[in-house]
Amino acid sequence: MRRILFSACAAAVLAIGAAAPITAKAETVAVTNAKILTAGPAGEIASGTVVFKDGKITAVGANVVAPAGARVIDAHGGVVAPGFFATGSLLGAVEVGSLGNDLSVNNPEIGASFDIQYGLNPESGLFPVARLGGLTSAVVLPLPVGGRGGDSDEEDDDASQYTAGPAGEGSKSHALFAGSGAVIDLAGHEVLVTKAKVAMVAPFGQSGARVSGGARGAEFVALKEAFADVRDFMKNKAAYDRAAYRDLALSKGDLEALIPVVEGRMPLVAVVHRASDIRQVLAFAREEHIKVILDGAQEAWLVAPEIAKAGVPVLLNPFDDRPESYEELAATMDNAGRLSAAGVTVAFESTGGSARVRETRYEAGSAVSHGMAYDAAVAAITINPAKIFGVADRTGSLEPGKDADLVIWTGDPFEPLSQPTAVFIHGQAQPMTSRQTELRDRYKDLGRALPPGYTHP
Secondary structure (H helix, E strand, O other), X not given: OHHHHHHHHHHHHHHHHOOOOOOOOOOOEEEEXXXXXXXXOOOEEEEEEEEEEOOEEEEEEOOOOXXXXXXXXXXXXXXXXXXXXXXXXXXXXXXXXXXXXXXXXXXXXXXXXXXXXXXXXXXXXXXXXXXXXXXXXXXXXXXXXXXXXXXXXXXXXXXXXXXXXXXXXXXXXHHHOOEEEEEEEOOOOOOOEEEEEEEEEEEOHHHHXXXXXXXXXXXXXXXXXXXXXXXXXXXXXXXXXXXXXXXXXXXXXXXXXXHHHHOOOOOEEEEEOOHHHHHHHHHHHHHHOOOEEEEEOOOHHHHHHHHHHHOOOEEEOOOOOOOOOOOOOOOOOOHHHHHHHOOOOEEEEOOOOOOOHHHHHHHHHHHHHOOOOHHHHHHHOOHHHHHHOOOOOOOOOOOOOOEOOEEEEOOOOOOOOOOEEEEEEOOEEOOOOOHHHHHHHHHOOOOOOOOHHHOOO
């Protein structure tokens, strides 16, 4: 049923998107007669106009008038919203999971120093599919041992194929850290990285125990030693370079990569699920004076007040409601709503890794149906991930001065039958087609002659 519905909706998207040509950056565009979800201080505007020029938003409001000479796009009472974020996605790093990935390494010298930005593919065939779901940005994070909640490709649920760290003998200290992630836009141009090194990823709970000798407590001992080594390295770089300092567990590259973490400039994404493990992560962050982001956090609602008091944001998948392990016995679809109501900043992670990130808006709609406030769900896929990963000055909301990353919808974007009529990234209108829609159109008329390669002499 889902496939039939998506095919029908894709046909509608193609029909209405064909009339939207690529917009030159120098052109002034005014989108009028629209319900505007700003995701900013202005909140929701029942009927208004958004104006942008040279890739930047210049005006948003109910009383804004289209400038003289502007190209006017009448939204016909539809919705204009910021482009959505695919947070924690695999976009650009995985095309087909069973054929390899650029998400992790198996090298004892490279753990924290692994940087996702260098392996991203701006020509990924999955970018157009994501854009048709209203997505304009993605937060791509390395996969640690055990993966993350909701990010294993549906083609292969064995997350071990992505995990960092050696499979056999040798030091596993580098596998405490999976590397740093990046924020990218989905326009498919050569320069796709909006901001690199936005966060360091580390596994906790059972996965953290696996790389630390088998016990949760061992991981915290190893992490404390690693951070102590980083601080010693910072004070004694000259001696280290002369080989006149004690041996350190991590490579020089990993030590350098962790300096922003111990200095509190780069957050640590803690992949954690169980409530008791979440408490330990919060305590560890306080003791080490580091910033953390909880990732997965299926049982976070049980400790929502503590998370809110610590000011720690949470990345989660609203569809996680099954106790798939003993770490997730209290998983519930109310998780997002309860956390948000407690004052926790929530961002939604993408379901299905890379192939199904277009369903991000359905996740948000589901969260609303399970108690989350509508505006909070909008924020969870727009301004919240932008704030969490340090790009809110550029994108994530519809405000003057920000990038013109926006989508025009036929109706409420959380409703499956609503579809985008236009997608803009940096003010550039994006093609409203994908490889899938092109193949559909090529072969949907079975009565016409096939291309030459499909006919027999």
